[in-house]
Amino acid sequence: MIRLLSVALILISAHAVNAAEKPNIIVIMADDLGYGDVSCYGATAIQTPAIDRLANEGVRFTSGYCSASTCTPTRFSLLTGTYAFRQKGTGIAPPNGPAIIRPGTDTLPSILKRAGYATAVIGKWHLGLGDTAPDWNGELKPGPLEIGFDHCFLLPTTNDRVPQVYVEDRRVKNLDPKDPLWVGSDKPSEDHPTGITHRSTLKMDWSHGHNQTIHNGISRIGFYTGGNKARFRDEDVADRWVTESNRWIEANQDRPFFLFFASQDIHVPRIAHERFQGKSELGPRGDCILQLDWCVGELTKTIERLGLSKNTLFVFCSDNGPVLDDGYKDDAVEKLGTHEPAGPFRGGKYSVWEGGTRTPFITRWLGKISPTVSNEVVCTIDLAASFASLSGQTLPRESCLDSLDVSAALLGKAGATGRDHLIQQDNGSANYGLRSGEWKLVRLKQRGKSQATVSLKEQAMPKGLHSLYRLTDDPGEQKDLSAENPETVQRLTKMLDKMINDGRSRQ
Ligand code: NG6
Numbered sequence: 159m160i161r162l163l164s165v166a167l168i169l170i171s172a173h174a175v176n177a178a179e180k181p182n183i184i185v186i187m188a189d190d191l192g193y194g195d196v197s198c199y200g201a202t203a204i205q206t207p208a209i210d211r212l213a214n215e216g217v218r219f220t221s222g223y224c225s226a227s228t229c230t231p232t233r234f235s236l237l238t239g240t241y242a243f244r245q246k247g248t249g250i251a252p253p254n255g256p257a258i259i260r261p262g263t264d265t266l267p268s269i270l271k272r273a274g275y276a277t278a279v280i281g282k283w284h285l286g287l288g289d290t291a292p293d294w295n296g297e298l299k300p301g302p303l304e305i306g307f308d309h310c311f312l313l314p315t316t317n318d319r320v321p322q323v324y325v326e327d328r329r330v331k332n333l334d335p336k337d338p339l340w341v342g343s344d345k346p347s348e349d350h351p352t353g354i355t356h357r358s359t360l361k362m363d364w365s366h367g368h369n370q371t372i373h374n375g376i377s378r379i380g381f382y383t384g385g386n387k388a389r390f391r392d393e394d395v396a397d398r399w400v401t402e403s404n405r406w407i408e409a410n411q412d413r414p415f416f417l418f419f420a421s422q423d424i425h426v427p428r429i430a431h432e433r434f435q436g437k438s439e440l441g442p443r444g445d446c447i448l449q450l451d452w453c454v455g456e457l458t459k460t461i462e463r464l465g466l467s468k469n470t471l472f473v474f475c476s477d478n479g480p481v482l483d484d485g486y487k488d489d490a491v492e493k494l495g496t497h498e499p500a501g502p503f504r505g506g507k508y509s510v511w512e513g514g515t516r517t518p519f520i521t522r523w524l525g526k527i528s529p530t531v532s533n534e535v536v537c538t539i540d541l542a543a544s545f546a547s548l549s550g551q552t553l554p555r556e557s558c559l560d561s562l563d564v565s566a567a568l569l570g571k572a573g574a575t576g577r578d579h580l581i582q583q584d585n586g587s588a589n590y591g592l593r594s595g596e597w598k599l600v601r602l603k604q605r606g607k608s609q610a611t612v613s614l615k616e617q618a619m620p621k622g623l624h625s626l627y628r629l630t631d632d633p634g635e636q637k638d639l640s641a642e643n644p645e646t647v648q649r650l651t652k653m654l655d656k657m658i659n660d661g662r663s664r665q
């Protein structure tokens with residue numbers, strides 16, 4: 159009897175899985191790309207035809223968010239479905255930072271792997287490698303392969319942080335054991351050339367920070383020596399992501415696959431391939447937007463060529479809002495003109511104003527999604543629960559603590575709703591934003607002026623700890639309505655504190 163019952167159960171669950179939809183999934187995450195940086199979101203100083211095409215053939219979200227206004231916490235939340243502020247050490251990861259997503263954590267790739275997906279991350283990682291620090295000359299473990307990815311081809315941290323090498327699976331690619339790679343935060347020798355001692359030789363000068371080891375004529379954050387055969391040219395990185403992605407997609411085209419394509423564009427140093435240099439009106443920042451758009455076009459072409467367009471869900475998003483001068487003199491400010499990187503929103507990278515986390519967000523699945531523009535609130539943190547649901551799985555209660563199933567909204571279904579609340583964080587300085595319906599509560603505990611230039615417009619800071627904005631008629635968060643609406647401030651403050659203190663926001 160028990161045997162019969164378990165056979166029946168197996169049949170039922172097999173049926174449930176068969177009934178689930180298992181499209182290939184490609185999540186393209188841009189780096190530091192703002193809401194207003196692409197033409198389908200209103201940019202006129204630059205054209206992004208490939209990204210626009212995704213938007214025209216899918217859902218273009220006007221309230222699509224990433225969960226933080228810097229890279230590491232957003233990527234942590236994307237992969238774990240949990241707000242980064244719940245775990246210490248999830249701020250911008252340093253060159254020698256250890257793996258911050260510990261093995262055993264349920265993640266976006268491990269969830270999809272359970273549903274039979276092949277999984278890969280190609281591009282920027284910036285979530286640390288190794289137990290206590292990366293073993294650059296040995297096995298880089300734990301890393302992506304220990305948390306659900308079958309394959310990785312990575313830029314380990316950021317393009318402005320050392321070292322400029324690729325990591326394939328658990329090894330630095332092309333590392334010559336006779337020329338070991340050393341990475342550290344102290345100058346390795348008195349005569350080690352840096353952006354300070356050799357400033358006149360640099361091909362792109364720095365404006366703040368970024369004055370340590372020089373590679374490819376650009377000084378970086380951190381020091382390194384060795385690994386010379388393994389080092390890449392910044393100009394070639396985007397091409398490499400595309401080549402590696404094509405190779406991996408072709409090898410896995412016969413089974414459902416999940417590719418996290420994590421572009422380093424348009425993060426500093428903004429060094430596009432020579433064929434994009436000088437091609438935009440906006441200087442290197444714009445050239446990198448063109449390069450990013452080219453990558454998107456190449457990926458869609460590959461999917462078309464393999465006949466997978468009707469079987470592939472694309473998600474296009476960014477990891478935080480825009481910044482102009484982020485440490486190099488690359489004309490981003492000088493060539494800005496009337497371009498508005500954050501669109502109509504206030505702030506950008508490093509801030510909890512809307513511009514910090516409200517970013518381009520597009521889904522496309524030909525034949526499945528009817529093209530539309532959606533005002534529903536969706537966030538990169540929701541992909542874990544949404545894809546779990548799409549692939550027929552119920553998440554264990556202890557997994558993905560803040561990820562909500564917004565799959566119907568992601569597929570643009572009529573009447574589908576997104577989130578009714580979203581916490582926005584910065585790099586982890588106890589500043590928060592809470593979006594709830596038409597309202598936005600801003601809690602600023604630390605007001606230190608960010609080094610980043612985002613907008614050329616000066617904006618007055620609110621006086622109190624909490625300020626309140628009605629986004630429906632004030633998307634630019636200019637008019638603090640907290641004095642007139644004390645009950646709303648109180649209600650939202652309680653809601654924010656409860657979600658922080660409860661340790662979870664998914665019911
Ligand atoms: C900051 C860097 C900035 C950028 C950022 C991380 C300085 C002065 N600024 O500390 O250039 O690297 O970290 O950006 O060093 S992120 O998009 O990866 O989060």
Ligand code: CA
Pocket residue numbers: 189190228229425477478
């Ligand atoms: Ca970023």
